[in-house]
Structures are given as structure tokens and as C-alpha cells.
Amino acid sequence: MQAQVFKIHSDFYYVKNLKHEEFVCKLREVLKKQKTEIKVGDFVELSLDNNFIAKLCKRKNSLLRPKISNIDLAVVVCSFKEPDLDFIQLDRYLTYLKYNNIKTAICFNKMDLSFNPDKEKKEIKAIYDKLGYDIFFISAKNKTDLKDLKDYIKNNTIVLLGMSGVGKTTLLNSLNPKANLKVGSVSSRTKRGCHTTRHCEIIEFDEFRVIDTPGFSLLKFDFIEPNELISLFEDIKKYSDGCKYSNCLHDANTNGICSVYDNIDKIKDTRYQSYLCFLKETKEYKESLSKKGTKSETFFKNVSNNLRVKISKRKRSVSRNTQKQKIKEE
Numbered sequence: 001m002q003a004q005v006f007k008i009h010s011d012f013y014y015v016k017n018l019k020h021e022e023f024v025c026k027l028r029e030v031l032k033k034q035k036t037e038i039k040v041g042d043f044v045e046l047s048l049d050n051n052f053i054a055k056l057c058k059r060k061n062s063l064l065r066p067k068i069s070n071i072d073l074a075v076v077v078c079s080f081k082e083p084d085l086d087f088i089q090l091d092r093y094l095t096y097l098k099y100n101n102i103k104t105a106i107c108f109n110k111m112d113l114s115f116n117p118d119k120e121k122k123e124i125k126a127i128y129d130k131l132g133y134d135i136f137f138i139s140a141k142n143k144t145d146l147k148d149l150k151d152y153i154k155n156n157t158i159v160l161l162g163m164s165g166v167g168k169t170t171l172l173n174s175l176n177p178k179a180n181l182k183v184g185s186v187s188s189r190t191k192r193g194c195h196t197t198r199h200c201e202i203i204e205f206d207e208f209r210v211i212d213t214p215g216f217s218l219l220k221f222d223f224i225e226p227n228e229l230i231s232l233f234e235d236i237k238k239y240s241d242g243c244k245y246s247n248c249l250h251d252a253n254t255n256g257i258c259s260v261y262d263n264i265d266k267i268k269d270t271r272y273q274s275y276l277c278f279l280k281e282t283k284e285y286k287e288s289l290s291k292k293g294t295k296s297e298t299f300f301k302n303v304s305n306n307l308r309v310k311i312s313k314r315k316r317s318v319s320r321n322t323q324k325q326k327i328k329e330e
């Protein structure tokens with residue numbers, strides 16, 4: 001029987017089948033051996049007695065942090081105040097989601113705290129409209145301007161991402177009063193929220209489903225290569241062809257050598273700063289890899305729908321077929 005994982009707690013997997021019946025399962029030993037990681041959102045096959053997860057079904061998409069899968073839409077939530085808008089963090093989420101091919105919208109919350117909402121809206125639109133993001137300006141607390149967002153997320157499984165304290169939980173409660181989730185208060189000293197969500201969980205509402213997550217504001221680009229980064233910044237990439245350094249991997253701004261820098265007036269400053277910041281992180285990652293010598297082998301390959309651990313060529317022993325072939329040839 002097929003079911004979807006909606007919550008994971010220590011070694012227990014909470015799943016629901018198509019009829020909305022719930023089961024609590026453990027993971028089959030063989031899946032543990034294969035180091036198959038089950039995430040919230042995964043579709044799985046259960047054992048006949050419904051006590052075990054026997055197989056992981058193919059994913060539409062998935063994230064490493066937070067560990068969730070099969071997401072229709074990610075909504076990055078931020079606020080202009082309490083906490084202040086942090087463009088690097090916003091771009092961090094957007095870049096991360098783009099890297100993972102997940103459809104993304106941006107929601108600016110706490111508009112009630114803005115002294116000059118029109119100016120702030122204009123500034124934001126100038127950057128993110130052009131990049132193709134759908135943008136919403138709301139006040140979750142006052143329940144203002146929620147209708148468009150409500151229509152937008154209808155029938156989707158969404159995930160809200162954003163720094164702690166921006167109002168994700170408040171938004172969920174406002175979108176659906178039945179939700180009644182615990183809202184953290186913003187600490188008066190740091191003007192940041194306290195973490196209240198500790199685990200990922202799919203919560204079903206009448207009109208949409210949401211994966212509640214603990215958030216992950218410390219995510220760093222320590223998993224991609226420096227030369228992969230620029231394709232995640234279309235607004236910068238389009239000027240990079242004329243750069244003397246392939247993929248514009250340098251950090252110093254050099255007139256006449258770097259076409260990105262020569263066109264800097266056409267690139268939004270916050271975006272360029274984010275790019276340089278992430279570039280530095282990817283370089284540090286690459287450096288740490290070269291010090292370690294090898295990449296860690298956490299990857300799997302899919303052999304006729306079976307996930308198998310991928311072993312590097314160097315460590316793999318020669319297959320019997322190859323050995324036989326060699327003997328024949330000799």
C-alpha cells in the first residue's frame with residue numbers, strides 16, 4: 001500500500017494512505033543498510049502488515065535542509081522590520097530553491113510596521129519582479145491582503161521558509177484559523193523570534209497543505225562548486241560572457257577585465273553583494289574538499305528503480321565480468 005510520510009519522530013515514521021488512514025511505521029532494515037533517508041513528504045510503499053516502510057517511491061523534488069520532499073511551491077517569508085530585511089538571507093533562500101528546481105514565491109510580511117510601504121514595495125519589485133518571482137505584501141497579524149496569496153497556494157503542498165521571527169507561523173494561523181499553531185514572540189533584545197517549530201510536519205488544511213519546518217537561517221553554500229553558482233544568478237550571468245575569468249569567479253572588481261563589473265550599474269547592488277558572499281562560501285567549500293582529499297560518498301545511483309550506494313571508481317573492485325573479459329582477451 002502506498003502512503004505519504006507526514007511526520008518523523010526519532011525512529012518512527014507517521015504516514016497517511018490515500019484514504020487518510022494513519023499508521024506509525026519503522027524503517028525496513030534493508031533500507032537502513034542502504035542508508036535510504038526518508039523525508040517528510042516522501043511517498044512510500046508499506047509492508048503488508050503496515051508496520052514497516054518497505055520502499056521509497058520516486059520523488060518530484062527534495063531538499064537536504066530542511067529534509068522534505070515533493071514540494072509544489074516554496075514561499076519565502078521575510079519582513080521589513082523586526083527582524084529587519086536581510087537581502088543576503090532572502091537571496092540565500094531564493095538561490096537555494098532555484099538550485100533545487102523548486103517553484104518559489106516571496107511574501108513580505110509585517111507591512112503594518114512599515115513607515116513607507118509604497119517606497120519599500122517599489123524597491124522590492126524593482127529587484128524581484130524582473131527575476132520572475134511572484135511577490136505578496138501582507139500583514140499576517142492584521143490579516144490584510146491575504147486573499148491573493150490564498151488563491152495562489154490553493155490545492156498546493158507548500159513550504160514556508162524564512163528566518164525565525166518573520167511571521168511564518170502567524171501567517172499559517174491567519175490563512176487558516178483552525179491551524180492554531182504556537183507563535184513565538186520576538187525577543188525584545190535581539191528583535192528575532194524564538195524557535196517554536198522543532199520538527200518538519202505536513203499539516204492539512206481545507207484548501208492547501210503546508211510543510212511546517214523549524215527553519216534554517218544558517219544555511220551556507222557549502223555544497224556547490226563555485227562555477228555552478230553564477231547560473232543561479234541570471235541577472236549577473238547575462239553579463240559574465242565577457243569576463244576574462246571563466247564564470248566570473250574572482251572577488252576583486254576589475255575595470256576592463258570583468259564585464260560584470262563594467263555593467264555593475266545594471267545589476268542591483270544587493271544581488272551583487274549576495275553573489276560575492278555566496279561565491280566566497282563556495283570557494284571555502286572547494287578548498288576544504290581539496291584539503292580532505294575526497295568527497296564524502298553520500299550519493300546513490302538508481303539501478304532499475306533500486307537505489308544503490310555509488311562507490312567511486314578508485315574504491316570499487318573490478319567486476320567479475322570485466323575480469324573474465326580481460327582473461328578472454330589475453
Ligand SMILES: Nc1nc2c(ncn2[C@@H]2O[C@H](COP(=O)(O)OP(=O)(O)O)[C@@H](O)[C@H]2O)c(=O)[nH]1
Nearest residue numbers: 110139140141164165166167168169170183184
Ligand atoms: N507587527 C506584526 N507582527 C507580526 C506579524 N506577523 C507576525 N508578527 C509577530 O512576529 C513574531 C514572530 O512570529 P512567528 O509567527 O512566530 O514567526 P516565525 O518564527 O516565522 O514562525 C510574533 O510576535 C508575531 O506576533 C505582522 O504581520 N505584523
Ligand SMILES: [Mg+2]
Nearest residue numbers: 168169196197
Ligand atoms: Mg514558527
Ligand SMILES: [Zn+2]
Nearest residue numbers: 243248258260
Ligand atoms: Zn568577472
